[in-house]
Amino acid sequence: MNSTAETSAPASGLRGVASDWSADKQAFPVPWGKAMMWIFLLSDTFVFSCFLTGYMNVRISTTVPWPNPSEVFALQIGGESVPLILIAIMTFVLITSSGTMAMAVNFGYRRDRAKTTALMLATAALGATFVSMQAFEWTKLITEGVRPWGNPMGAPQFGASFFMITGFHGLHVSAGVIYLALVARKVWRGDYERRGSYEIVEIAGLYWHFVDLVWVFIFALFYLW
Amino acid sequence: MEQAQGQQQHSIAIYLWIWGVLFILSTFSYLVDYFHLQGYTRWTLIIVFMLLKAGFIVAIFMHMAWERLALKFAILVPPLCLLVLIGLMAIEGDYTFITRIASFPK
Numbered sequence: 048m049n050s051t052a053e054t055s056a057p058a059s060g061l062r063g064v065a066s067d068w069s070a071d072k073q074a075f076p077v078p079w080g081k082a083m084m085w086i087f088l089l090s091d092t093f094v095f096s097c098f099l100t101g102y103m104n105v106r107i108s109t110t111v112p113w114p115n116p117s118e119v120f121a122l123q124i125g126g127e128s129v130p131l132i133l134i135a136i137m138t139f140v141l142i143t144s145s146g147t148m149a150m151a152v153n154f155g156y157r158r159d160r161a162k163t164t165a166l167m168l169a170t171a172a173l174g175a176t177f178v179s180m181q182a183f184e185w186t187k188l189i190t191e192g193v194r195p196w197g198n199p200m201g202a203p204q205f206g207a208s209f210f211m212i213t214g215f216h217g218l219h220v221s222a223g224v225i226y227l228a229l230v231a232r233k234v235w236r237g238d239y240e241r242r243g244s245y246e247i248v249e250i251a252g253l254y255w256h257f258v259d260l261v262w263v264f265i266f267a268l269f270y271l272w
Numbered sequence: 273m274e275q276a277q278g279q280q281q282h283s284i285a286i287y288l289w290i291w292g293v294l295f296i297l298s299t300f301s302y303l304v305d306y307f308h309l310q311g312y313t314r315w316t317l318i319i320v321f322m323l324l325k326a327g328f329i330v331a332i333f334m335h336m337a338w339e340r341l342a343l344k345f346a347i348l349v350p351p352l353c354l355l356v357l358i359g360l361m362a363i364e365g366d367y368t369f370i371t372r373i374a375s376f377p378k
Contacts, residue, residue, distance in 0.1 A: 067342035075343050096354045100361050107365030110372050135302045146291035149333045256333045267322035
């Protein structure tokens with residue numbers, strides 16, 4: 048940035064949008080990696096929305112009653128059936144991991160290497176916990192006879208939607224755990240310290256928060272509806 | 273770069289705060305199921321809690337609240353097209369349902 052641009056503050060509001068997009072300069076004043084991660088997440092939003100819209104369509108069009116998620120995902124605890132409890136715990140685990148990730152980004156910008164690494168590893172560990180609980184849930188449903196083409200509780204489309212949506216989300220979480228572990232290792236090694244910028248931690252954080260964001264929609268539209 | 277880093281100097285308190293809010297909202301949506309609320313009450317509450325949670329995650333955790341309006345528009349406006357897809361597929365689903373009832377009577 049040259050000195051004249053720094054002395055005059057950039058315009059805000061709609062005028063700012065017009066000047067950002069029309070001026071002879073970079074449109075988004077953020078690191079390119081961050082802009083590209085946002086655009087990737089935008090495309091991923093469309094992928095997950097297509098799955099959820101497909102699920103909505105088959106659920107509306109089926110003439111067979113939809114299995115009640117509240118009962119399907121209930122667990123026996125102390126001889127009592129608690130509805131949806133595993134899914135609720137999974138939701139809390141993922142929200143907690145988002146919280147630790149947000150703090151990792153903050154400590155990254157404060158150049159606190161140890162705390163950033165620790166919080167990122169905590170995030171990855173919570174993510175791994177989430178995937179393990181999902182594996183448990185899949186196993187439980189498969190032993191109960193739920194298949195992508197049918198199940199004993201009702202509409203056969205239930206299995207197809209369930210495995211497709213939670214499977215694709217679980218794949219994102221698994222990839223995120225690996226991604227976070229790799230970035231945490233680089234933070235610990237001091238790569239970003241030498242480069243003088245911790246923006247990679249924020250970019251990894253964007254991906255992780257997106258995974259949490261998708262779960263918010265799956266939790267509401269698939270499990271609670 | 274300096275500017276981008278300056279933007280991120282929030283206190284940890286705001287993240288703990290939002291974390292707490294997300295916990296409470298998740299508990300509320302779980303309670304909607306636990307107390308077997310049905311019909312429009314259920315759907316309204318689920319959607320409201322869902323959108324609130326999504327809003328807090330995007331605005332605070334993903335720092336969208338502190339980005340320039342140009343980036344906000346570029347990322348948040350395109351998903352609105354999905355409302356058209358959702359509307360069309362809901363109509364299509366209803367049509368398929370009615371056709372199935374009419375053509376394959378039990």
